[in-house]
Amino acid sequence: MRLFSIYQILFDRYGQQHWWPGDNAFEIMVGAVLTQNTAWANVERAIDGLRRKQLLNAEGMAACSPEQLAQVIRPSGYFNIKAKRLQSLCHWLIGQGGVAALARYDDASLRQLLLSVHGIGPETADDILLYACQRPVFVIDAYTRRLFSRLALFQGDEAYDDMRLAVQEALSKNTVSSAERVPLFNEYHALIVRHAKIACRKKSPRCDQCCLRVLCPSASVLSSNVV
DNA sequence: GTCCAGGGTTCGT
DNA sequence: ACGAACCATGGA
Incomplete structure (x- = not known):
């Protein structure tokens, strides 16, 4: 009350x-990882860089070398570890059959799956669940x-x-x-x-x-x- | 120069 | 189970 x-x-x-800033669910997921302990303005530069390099999609990001990806997202800070986290997220998404295929899971199951991805903790998982997947998670x-x-x-x-x-x-x-x-x-x-x-x-x-x-x-x- | 930002993992205790 | 170190850029 x-x-x-x-x-x-x-x-x-x-x-x-008007949250979350982002054009689609995948971009929101990427932003959720990049904004970990980082000011949003720096995340936007990193996302702009990814878009310019045509890397704002799971397949391109997964195929990219960790070193090159790290340089593109450099403005968001922690670029080496975030490059690996983004790639573990992309590999997982591709294995699931894409973002749309996540609709088959109930809220609790999807939350557990997200938490099993390297680099996704409770807050990042809930950002993704709420803002990318439209699940009722606070x-x-x-x-x-x-x-x-x-x-x-x-x-x-x-x-x-x-x-x-x-x-x-x-x-x-x-x-x-x-x-x-x-x-x-x-x-x-x-x-x-x-x-x-x-x-x-x-x-x-x-x-x-x-x-x-x-x-x-x-x-x-x-x-x-x-x- | 210092502090902190839309955290998570790893490794001691 | 809990704390601390580590990751790293950019704006205030």
Whole structure:
């Protein structure tokens, strides 16, 4: 209940974020790997480079040498390890029969498969599930932990899946179907990232801005500990 | 010059 | 199970 109120506050303040930037599912998957611990502006340069070199497809990227691929994605940082991660993703996708063939898996099965790919951890897997595959999975990142712990909804150091499932469960009460959850989870995560860019970085201060009190001064929803 | 960005793997304890 | 080192560019 409170989680949904926070979503509404964020949406009223920032509006639609139009995530994920990208023309197709494959490009979104590539962006999910490239943005690991990396500013998005640097990811865009890497993706532009891939497009110029005609490498923005699974077959081309898989056939490329790791060294050459690394040079193309250089602006995104960690280029040597990300080149290998992109290729393990591409080999996996080709083995599955392409992006469209992923539709045959249920949400939990596809999540397990993605996590088995080298270089894809919980957050990258959930980015792919939600934004590329349109699955109702809530993405937990450092910003999410920071905001929800500041609002006393979570302690902040919960295990990834504990937090993810708790958020999904809480928001399921505001939605009746998966078709409603996908756009809600999509927008919610994007809004948290958007809000994080104007909130203070530190953990302790809890200023009115990062606690959303500026956004909703009389919000009683922000003063309880119950999710 | 320092900090950090839309994380994950590996290797000690 | 948990922490630390490692990966590396570019903007503030």
